[in-house]
Amino acid sequence: MIALLLACAGPSEDTLVDELRVLSITPEVPEAAPGQQVRQDTLVVDPFEDHRLLQWTCTSLAPGSCLEAESEDWEGLSVDEPRGSFTVSAALASVATDEPLPLVRRWALACEEGLCPVFDELDAGLTEALRRDLQAPTELLRDLPFEGVSLAVRGMYVSSREDPATQPTLTCAGPWEVEPAGTAEFSCAVEGRLAEGAALWGYTSAGGWVGASVPLRSAEVGYSLVAPEEAGPVQLWVIVEDGASGSAVWSGSIRVR
Amino acid sequence: MRALIALLASALGAEVRLPELVYQAPAALPAEAPELGEEPSLLLRLQISEQGEVLDALVVEPTGTSLDEAALIAAFSSRFTPAYDAEGQPSGAVIDYRVVFDASAEPVQVQGQGLEVLVEEERLSPEIGERRLSAEDIRYLPGSAGDVVKVVQSLPGVARAPLGTANLSIRGTAPEDSATYLDGSPIPLVFHFAGLTSVVPGEALDEVAFVPGSASVRYGRLLGGVVDLRTTSELPEASNGQVSVDLYQASMFVEQRLGERTAITLAGRRSYIDAVLSPLLSNPDTGLKVQAPRYYDAQLRVVHQGDASWDLLVFGSDDRFRFLGAEEDEVFASFADRFLRARVRRVQDRSGLAHETTVSLGPELRFFELGEGTEAYERDLGASLRDEWSLAPTAARPVGFRAGVDVLGGQQAFLFDVGPTREEGESLYFAPGAYAEGTLRLGRFAATPGLRGDALVMDNGYSALSLDPRLSLRWAVTDRTVLRAAIGRYSAFPTLRQVDPGADGELDLLPERSLQTTLGVQHELVDGLSIELAGYLSELDDLVVGREERLRFFNGPPPVGPFDTDPYANDGVGRSLGAELLVRYDGRSSTALLAATWSRSRRIDRPGEDAELFESDQPLVLSALWSQKLPRDLRLGARLRAGSGNPYTPVVQRYFDTDSRSFVPVYGERSSARLDPFFSLDVRVDKSWTFQRWSLGAYLEIQNATNARNPELMAWNTDYSKEIPITSNPTLPVFGLRGQW
Incomplete structure (x- = not known):
């Protein structure tokens, strides 16, 4: 605990993304109505650009089961489509109220080519075994290696209210270049409602952000990046979580001289 | 704890043996023999150790003459065989000891006939698996930093607690399954933070009793073991x-x-x-x-x-x-x-x-x-x-x-x-x-x-x-x-x-x-x-x-x-x-x-x-x-x-x-x-x-x-x-x- 509390200065290792990783799943709205079609964007960081991506939706009214499993084609299931859409189950109309309910989860599994058998199994169709695994996604992972595999999930709320929550927007600005091992100051502005717990989360392909996250006490905050010692381009991603299920992604880059 | 139990010698049976005189120290008789009655004798009460030494003596039936003091002094230098209890173990004893004098006041007969014997005997502990640690015995053992209770952590049946914490996991049970007592009264914890030292100072303790399992009916509401810190009810000999x-x-x-x-x-x-x-x-x-x-x-x-x-x-x-x-x-x-x-x-x-x-x-x-x-x-x-x-x-x-x-x-x-x-x-x-x-x-x-x-x-x-x-x-x-x-x-x-x-x-x-x-x-x-x-x-x-x-x-x-x-x-x-x-x-x-x-x-x-x-x-x-x-x-x-x-x-x-x-x-x-x-x-x-x-x-x-x-x-x-x-x-x-x- 002591170490945890004291380790709060310098670039955070947690912000370095140097292997295959699903970094964000961003639906166009954080809260949808039953039957609403939702576009969605998934950010996958892959240094080797050699991966496959499986995405699916699980609408749960009971733990461990998905409404989508009952249909012949799994609604919202897609392969190798980071940008796509899915439809929130119309069956939720009977339960949706003005109170947003966390009923929908959007899953994304990225695997290095040839590493995950599920992609080959899908070619043969949706078997019962696959349906079971998609309802308990961690089972898909059990026999897979740590490296080259990334599974991520995003929750979504369902309601029938007239003014559902919307996604925030995020813009960040900073220098184009930085000295090796130098610090670059970025300024990020968020538009939208910010709830308690709202924060920015930084990621980079080299070097590191100072602090894995920065709390959002106002709509504009500064965020520092410590550059790597090696020269070259560095990819940057900053993600805002507004504390009320909304999120947005900013992507950019900086060159180390 | 040891108790002093009075036993009649006649009731002890063949297994119990009384102290027997091995050596009688000569009495320093007075220069002039005192006037004695028809059957001159005195009765001493002697406390005899497990080794047969006379620890204490007092005159129970005096002659009323200077012989009393002389016999008393001589008794301290006499030696006996130790008493043996029913299990054949040497034991302390208190005996009544009669000395008979002749006309010149020489002690001609010393005997222990019809003696009342007090045999000190250890009580059976009802705790079948109890391990008692005397505070004095373990004060200097290393690893405890002078804390006698910490030695419990080194006894059989106790799993080593992670990071030196105070938890006593006894015989494969959770720490909360065991109980800690002070003189039979439950106390909520035995060690200070992270097991650094016990909450009761070792100086105040007479002994630490550790019962890893199969505790007697005295202890309840538990699935594991018992640590009972025991203070003495005896008064200190001196401040x-x-x-x-x-x-x-x-x-x-x-x-x-x-x-x-x-x-x-x-x-x-x-x-x-x-x-x-x-x-x-x-x-x-x-x-x-x-x-x-x-x-x-x-x-x-x-x-x-x-x-x-x-x-x-x-x-x-x-x-x-x-x-x-x-x-x-x-x-x-x-x-x-x-x-x-x-x-x-x-x-x-x-x-x-x-x-x-x-x-x-x-x-x-x-x-x-x-x-x-x-x-x-x-x-x-x-x-x-x-x-x-x-x-x-x-x-x-x-x-x-x-x-x-x-x-x-x-x-x-x-x-x-x-x-x-x-x-x-x-x-x-x-x-x-x-x-x-x-x-x-x-x-x-x-x-x-x-x-x-x-x-x-x-x-x-x-x-x-x-x-x-x-x-x-x-x-x-x-x-x-x-x-x-x-x-x-x-x-x-x-x-x-x-x-x-x-x-x-x-x-x-x-x-x-x-x-x-x-x-x-x-x-x-x-x-x-x-x-x-x-x-x-x-x-x-x-x-x-x-x-x-x-x-x-x-x-x-x-x-x-x-x-x-x-x-x-x-x-x-x-x-x-x-x-x-x-x-x-x-x-x-x-x-x-x-x-x-x-x-x-x-x-x-x-x-x-x-x-x-x-x-x-x-x-x-x-x-x-x-x-x-x-x-x-x-x-x-x-x-x-x-x-x-x-x-x-x-x-x-x-x-x-x-x-x-x-x-x-x-x-x-x-x-x-x-x-x-x-x-x-x-x-x-x-x-x-x-x-x-x-x-x-x-x-x-x-x-x-x-x-x-x-x-x-x-x-x-x-x-x-x-x-x-x-x-x-x-x-x-x-x-x-x-x-x-």
Whole structure:
């Protein structure tokens, strides 16, 4: 605990993304109505650009089961489509109220080519075994290696209210270049409602952000990046979580001289 | 405790032998023989030791002449054979001894005809597996930093607690399954923060009794073992005191006689390790302030010896650990554990029939806060009453008994406010218990059947009963070999949180139970060297499972692994078995203790599930302690500990929760991996200087002298791709001074 509390200065290792990783799943709205079609964007960081991506939706009214499993084609299931859409189950109309309910989860599994058998199994169709695994996604992972595999999930709320929550927007600005091992100051502005717990989360392909996250006490905050010692381009991603299920992604880059 | 039992010589039978005169010292007769009657004689009463020496003498029937004093002086120089008890053991004795004089006043006949004999005899302890440690014997053993209670952690049957914490996991059970007592009264904790030292100073203790299992009916509401800290009810021979300082703390202890029958004791301790650590851990740049860890304890005791012994003890303990932020009221983390007790004990012993009454009252609090939104506490304002009658069997009186009531009552409250879970409860409780056991002693064999009943009633609607029959057997095969066996049922009630309807508890939960079996043999190889071997099997059932949380307060480190979040139920079963070896050597100049435990402890949480290792399962634990007196008041000691690492649940994969932006581990089979083995060596040197009115002692103890980096808990990096074992303390020198008068 002591170490945890004291380790709060310098670039955070947690912000370095140097292997295959699903970094964000961003639906166009954080809260949808039953039957609403939702576009969605998934950010996958892959240094080797050699991966496959499986995405699916699980609408749960009971733990461990998905409404989508009952249909012949799994609604919202897609392969190798980071940008796509899915439809929130119309069956939720009977339960949706003005109170947003966390009923929908959007899953994304990225695997290095040839590493995950599920992609080959899908070619043969949706078997019962696959349906079971998609309802308990961690089972898909059990026999897979740590490296080259990334599974991520995003929750979504369902309601029938007239003014559902919307996604925030995020813009960040900073220098184009930085000295090796130098610090670059970025300024990020968020538009939208910010709830308690709202924060920015930084990621980079080299070097590191100072602090894995920065709390959002106002709509504009500064965020520092410590550059790597090696020269070259560095990819940057900053993600805002507004504390009320909304999120947005900013992507950019900086060159180390 | 030893009792003086009066026995008529004629009733002792052939096995009991009286002291016989070996050498009569000549009396220094007066120059002129005094005038004597027709049958001149005098009667002396002699107290004779186990070695046949005359310890004390008084004239019972004098001649009324100067011969009385001469005979008395001569008696002190005479030698006898020792008395032998019914088991053939040498024993102390008191005999009446008649000296007959002839006309010239020469003692012509000395005899012990028709003597009344008082044989001092050890009572049979009803605790079949009890290991008693005299405070004096273990004060200098290394690894304890002078704390006698810590030696319990090195005894067989005790799993090594992670990170040196105070938890005593005994015979494969959880720390909360065992109980800690002070003179038979329950106390909430035995060690200060992280097990640094015990909450009752060793100077106040007469002995530490450790019962790893198969406890007698005196102890209830438990599934594991018992640690009973025992103070003496005897008055100190003279006023005395002690002041000590070491790396962690300073303490004082003063015992003062107030007249012939009363003594008062005042003791206290204050740690100052926080003063050392706080500047090191605090960070002025971030405003982080650390108050860690600090603890106090204090005791006030008044003992009065009259027809009965009265003992008033007020004692308390306060531990605290805090991380503070820059703001006045910003608390990152805070931990507190404190209690206060007032206890009155009355002990009366009449020819072996003992009556002991203890009443105890006081509050206790455990508190934990982690930033905003995480808070938990357990509070108890309780009272206890124990009223017990006992009569130990002896060779002359083969039947003994013990019977008593053991009642708890008060008010409990708890709060568990962690993340989305907020549970709060409060309830009055009343837990009456009663027990009785009888002992039948037939020569070298003794059997003790007993029965204990407990009830728990809470005003939240919960009630439960338990009835626990127990039987222990003891057979002294030879003078040096004793076989012991015991079987018994043990019960422990669920916690308030588990049964509180307001916290989704279950009112129909039953007491958890265990059936404990112990078989052991103790053999004294030579004087001072004994070996003890015991095997045990404990079958646990009706264990309460469910509602597991990532943060499990007050009962050890946070658990890892998949959690059973279903409602509470008595679905758990378990089995714990093992073998324990204890070799003790108490010589004139050295003390040694070798303890080895082999054990397995498994649990099945829900019907149909596979058995898994218990979280404190340590198949092999070894401890060796040695202390050697050297010339010039030096003493050298060492403690070596080695053993298996604890099991842990490995992480086999993880996924990323983009809402919380954190990784969620996917665990493998529960407790299917094990930490690396443990090894630690502590060494200690003591030196003392004796002055006219006081003595000074100094010690240096090097804990973990080889700087072994023992893995204690498993942790992971934030994406769970790397295991990062949390290791034990590095080498730590502890220097202490102690002044005694």
